[in-house]
Amino acid sequence: MDTNEQIERALREVGLRVTRPRVAVLAAVAAHPHADAGTVLAVVREGLPEVSHQAVYDSLHTLADAGVVRCIQPTGATARYETRVGDNHHHVVCRKCGDIADVDCAVGEAACLTASHDHGFTIDEAEVTYWGLCPRCSAARSEP
């Protein structure tokens, strides 16, 4: 579990000022991986009721730009954030309940960037989203 001190250090390391909203946002994202902006806002306000939604959005963007958090947005859902960055992992999304879980890159880093230069595009990242059913929804469907 990240302590506030660790969070502050992480912010300073990327050259960001340490402010209450930012610390709270980063802590919230760390504690609730794959949370959307609304959830982050709610969680942040639990410990810091006065923050504006604007500050939360701004913090999320700033942190995402700095590479401290990552923003993902599967089809049909609002933006979600997570603190696990830089390790090329992907996501499984439940078609039924929208639950998201992390999946380590299964086919190796090389394969993830295959298809480079198709159509002349210069590709620098491959994002993989697996779609299916989470254990709970899967069980609910097979035993109605």
Place this chain on the structure above:
Amino acid sequence: MDTNEQIERALREVGLRVTRPRVAVLAAVAAHPHADAGTVLAVVREGLPEVSHQAVYDSLHTLADAGVVRCIQPTGATARYETRVGDNHHHVVCRKCGDIADVDCAVGEAACLTASHDHGFTIDEAEVTYWGLCPRCSAARSEP
């Protein structure tokens, strides 16, 4: 190019009623792959000025549910639609201009579904989004 007759047949095949808005929407998506809802609406109205935006949204949803069109939504962009379905292809998205192009599955079908059952999820589809620069933006960056 899809004729209206082909479009009507496609609608009937999946058990949908054939209506003017639906035919127009399907034709528009076929003619403009990767168009967003707003563009589809504009294109549809070129030939059918009276349609409501609601009808277009509804048609897109219905067609997507029926599997006639596919909806994709890369991070940071609005929903986009295409008629190419059922062939497991993926997309390259330009980081700069947002342009989207199709990419055939590069690593073979098997690899695309590797990672099955991680976290107990039952995975039925893998969606891959490649991020990079399109030829135009790539050229603009290297020769300023």
Place this chain on the structure above:
DNA sequence: CTCTTCTTTTGACTGATTCAAGAAAAGGAG
């Protein structure tokens, strides 16, 4: 401690998408 600069607050606003109720049209039965 003071100043400059970056952040937050506040509050209004945009643009995409959805909700709801009645009117209209599609397709099957007679």
Place this chain on the structure above:
DNA sequence: CTCCTTTTCTTGAATCAGTCAAAAGAAGAG
């Protein structure tokens, strides 16, 4: 061909995520 039922469309308002802008407020350098 006409009527009837059901689905679909229109209209108009509402919601929701996210953004813009100006002024007030903190963080950190010197």
